[in-house]
Amino acid sequence: MDLDPQSAVVLFSGGQDSTTCLAWAIATFRRVECVTIDYGQRHVVELEAAAAIAKAAGVPQRVIPCDSFRAIGGNALTGDEAVVDGVRASNHLPNTFVPGRNIIFLSLAAAVAYTRGCAALVTGVCETDSSGYPDCRAGTMAALQETLRLGLEAPFTIHTPLMDLTKAETVVMAKALGALPLLALSHTCYNGQVPPCGTCPACVLRAKGFAEAGVLDPLLVRLGVAG
Amino acid sequence: MDLDPQSAVVLFSGGQDSTTCLAWAIATFRRVECVTIDYGQRHVVELEAAAAIAKAAGVPQRVIPCDSFRAIGGNALTGDEAVVDGVRASNHLPNTFVPGRNIIFLSLAAAVAYTRGCAALVTGVCETDSSGYPDCRAGTMAALQETLRLGLEAPFTIHTPLMDLTKAETVVMAKALGALPLLALSHTCYNGQVPPCGTCPACVLRAKGFAEAGVLDPLLVRLGVAG
Numbered sequence: 001m002d003l004d005p006q007s008a009v010v011l012f013s014g015g016q017d018s019t020t021c022l023a024w025a026i027a028t029f030r031r032v033e034c035v036t037i038d039y040g041q042r043h044v045v046e047l048e049a050a051a052a053i054a055k056a057a058g059v060p061q062r063v064i065p066c067d068s069f070r071a072i073g074g075n076a077l078t079g080d081e082a083v084v085d086g087v088r089a090s091n092h093l094p095n096t097f098v099p100g101r102n103i104i105f106l107s108l109a110a111a112v113a114y115t116r117g118c119a120a121l122v123t124g125v126c127e128t129d130s131s132g133y134p135d136c137r138a139g140t141m142a143a144l145q146e147t148l149r150l151g152l153e154a155p156f157t158i159h160t161p162l163m164d165l166t167k168a169e170t171v172v173m174a175k176a177l178g179a180l181p182l183l184a185l186s187h188t189c190y191n192g193q194v195p196p197c198g199t200c201p202a203c204v205l206r207a208k209g210f211a212e213a214g215v216l217d218p219l220l221v222r223l224g225v226a227g
Numbered sequence: 228m229d230l231d232p233q234s235a236v237v238l239f240s241g242g243q244d245s246t247t248c249l250a251w252a253i254a255t256f257r258r259v260e261c262v263t264i265d266y267g268q269r270h271v272v273e274l275e276a277a278a279a280i281a282k283a284a285g286v287p288q289r290v291i292p293c294d295s296f297r298a299i300g301g302n303a304l305t306g307d308e309a310v311v312d313g314v315r316a317s318n319h320l321p322n323t324f325v326p327g328r329n330i331i332f333l334s335l336a337a338a339v340a341y342t343r344g345c346a347a348l349v350t351g352v353c354e355t356d357s358s359g360y361p362d363c364r365a366g367t368m369a370a371l372q373e374t375l376r377l378g379l380e381a382p383f384t385i386h387t388p389l390m391d392l393t394k395a396e397t398v399v400m401a402k403a404l405g406a407l408p409l410l411a412l413s414h415t416c417y418n419g420q421v422p423p424c425g426t427c428p429a430c431v432l433r434a435k436g437f438a439e440a441g442v443l444d445p446l447l448v449r450l451g452v453a454g
Contacts, residue, residue, distance in 0.1 A: 100338035111327035135378035143374040151362035
């Protein structure tokens with residue numbers, strides 16, 4: 001299948017990282033679309049943030065449902081379990097690990113990209129500051145790129161602009177790309193709170209990144225709770 | 228994550244190939260479960276066949292929904308398009324090709340296997356007699372196995388017992404495994420007809436296999452339309 005390497009699909013959750021990736025993709029590719037997976041997020045505020053950012057960025061957004069993970073269960077993001085600190089003894093991973101999630105979401109993005117003629121896939125996975133999720137690592141992405149190229153017979157490239165950046169470096173990149181107004185609309189809090197709870201692992205990581213970069217979080221500025 | 232190599236999850240559609248794989252898995256592994264993906268098949272008879280066969284085989288079945296492909300569209304199996312002979316000019320594949328389907332279904336099976344402690348994944352993909360789907364090939368399966376091992380940090384092995392068999396050889400294998408009574412309950416017809424239409428590509432391939440193996444199709448015997 002012929003696909004255009006200058007056309008990109010961004011896997012877009014409406015969080016800090018994928019919002020930065022969206023801005024990077026707009027600066028990098030001729031044509032950009034985004035795909036948001038509605039997988040039964042516990043907090044509808046995430047989907048609302050994604051829609052608002054895509055609209056503000058002027059990028060077409062497709063929302064693809066995926067009701068599989070609720071049925072599989074066994075994690076804190078789609079089930080009833082509370083997000084807790086630390087890791088499970090069984091796999092040494094946080095209870096927010098949803099097995100296979102990034103692989104499946106990127107494969108769904110590839111299926112959309114296939115129908116839309118886009119060869120570039122963009123995702124905000126990051127090895128540096130991640131929660132240790134194995135499906136965020138460069139090795140996994142390289143294997144998945146090969147799987148998608150072979151399995152869809154199409155010249156996909158998975159772009160991971162944040163892979164080796166710290167959260168602070170991601171903030172610097174977002175600022176350089178002029179993406180702070182988009183980040184003002186982004187959602188990060190695992191507990192779905194607006195303003196963000198400030199105490200869950202995702203909030204803590206985000207706050208640390210902005211602090212280290214010396215940039216006020218535009219989300220907190222917008223909500224009047226910065227500083 | 229520690230998983231048991233003697234425990235298997237069979238990706239199970241209720242068709243001829245995955246039914247043969249189920250029988251193979253029962254003969255091969257200590258513990259067998261099956262996963263059926265409810266992806267919006269146009270014909271509910273497929274899901275009914277899968278449930279009946281799992282029950283007859285005495286194997287626990289989990290049905291995992293996946294509503295993504297209907298939303299992505301662009302194919303004849305989940306959309307309104309009719310199944311037609313021949314291939315599309317754009318990708319030289321039949322219009323029954325659902326981009327990414329096997330990759331995503333096996334990844335979902337891996338996610339279930341992860342929660343169930345099973346290291347073996349079994350699928351009926353076949354290079355020899357397939358419709359040319361690139362996600363049925365050995366190379367794709369090898370790349371996907373690597374992706375799942377890395378992305379879920381778990382020692383998965385994807386078993387493809389039918390990969391190099393013709394349909395006739397698959398029939399011979401099923402007979403040797405004593406699986407003909409299960410095949411009597413299986414469903415193959417792309418047009419969802421019972422008795423099968425006999426003219427769609429899937430029916431034609433199935434009939435050819437039984438004929439070449441010199442075995443009466445137990446489904447047609449059960450329905451009283453054999454010979």
